[in-house]
Amino acid sequence: MTKCIECDANIPVPADAVEGEIVTCPDCGSGFELVKGQDGFELKATKTVGEDWGQ
Numbered sequence: 480m481t482k483c484i485e486c487d488a489n490i491p492v493p494a495d496a497v498e499g500e501i502v503t504c505p506d507c508g509s510g511f512e513l514v515k516g517q518d519g520f521e522l523k524a525t526k527t528v529g530e531d532w533g534q
């Protein structure tokens with residue numbers, strides 16, 4: 480389990496997750512790439528194809 484960067488919701492991380500795997504926040508729908516951190520996986524924002532928020 481890890482926290483969403485965008486909305487702070489809990490995102491379930493599969494027990495067999497591997498680095499580079501993409502997880503999606505169930506709350507805000509943001510996609511993140513899993514990267515190995517000191518205490519397990521950390522999230523890295525990733526560009527989802529076809530999404531352009533124009534900000």
Ligand SMILES: [Zn+2]
Pocket residue numbers: 483484485486487488504505506507508509
């Ligand atoms: Zn979120």
